[in-house]
Amino acid sequence: FLPSSEMAPVKLLAVIMVARAAGVTHIIEEGRKGGLSAYLYHKHGFGVTSIEYLPNRDATLALETFAPDIRLMDGDGAQLVPQRARELAPRERVLVIFDGEKRMAAYRTYSKCKQDVAVAVFDDSQYKYSTFKQTLDANGEVWWTTEGDRTYQELHDKELQYITFFNGSTSGMMNAYHKKMVQNNLELVHFAMVKGGAWQ
Numbered sequence: 001f002l003p004s005s006e007m008a009p010v011k012l013l014a015v016i017m018v019a020r021a022a023g024v025t026h027i028i029e030e031g032r033k034g035g036l037s038a039y040l041y042h043k044h045g046f047g048v049t050s051i052e053y054l055p056n057r058d059a060t061l062a063l064e065t066f067a068p069d070i071r072l073m074d075g076d077g078a079q080l081v082p083q084r085a086r087e088l089a090p091r092e093r094v095l096v097i098f099d100g101e102k103r104m105a106a107y108r109t110y111s112k113c114k115q116d117v118a119v120a121v122f123d124d125s126q127y128k129y130s131t132f133k134q135t136l137d138a139n140g141e142v143w144w145t146t147e148g149d150r151t152y153q154e155l156h157d158k159e160l161q162y163i164t165f166f167n168g169s170t171s172g173m174m175n176a177y178h179k180k181m182v183q184n185n186l187e188l189v190h191f192a193m194v195k196g197g198a199w200q
Contacts, residue, residue, distance in 0.1 A: 026095070047069075
């Protein structure tokens with residue numbers, strides 16, 4: 001089995017660019033799913049820890065086969081993320097991606113290890129009924145979002161052209177549900193990236 005992902009490629013590029021800007025050496029990903037994002041971070045030269053509450057057997061096997069250097073941890077990210085960040089902080093610059101816990105739950109976990117993290121990335125930050133963004137402002141966080149960012153939007157639009165072409169050229173291979181899922185991931189889902197206590 002090969003690793004898989006529902007993460008838009010342009011979002012992975014955004015994470016990699018911010019990680020490089022912050023001098024990050026190790027990425028902790030909470031939420032492994034199909035394993036492809038962890039695999040790609042590894043291929044780009046980062047140390048990677050992948051944490052999953054409900055691990056997928058095929059994803060685990062794929063990562064163990066193709067990227068045995070990735071540290072796989074199964075269990076509650078609210079406990080494992082701070083634990084792993086503390087272990088790494090003395091020797092690594094750490095970026096944490098929250099793609100398991102979301103928004104306020106993820107922020108509570110981040111607050112436990114903020115001093116050990118250079119950057120925190122919160123997936124699905126765009127929901128208008130959430131108080132997540134207001135919480136970031138109220139706590140004096142320095143943060144940026146892909147939502148409304150011109151450079152991100154330009155890359156997103158180019159990517160969407162290829163996905164639209166892919167959908168149209170593979171009639172019968174991608175059902176309506178999967179087409180809608182891919183389009184939603186590209187058009188609707190955004191990151192918020194927060195400057196951590198270890199950003200220097």
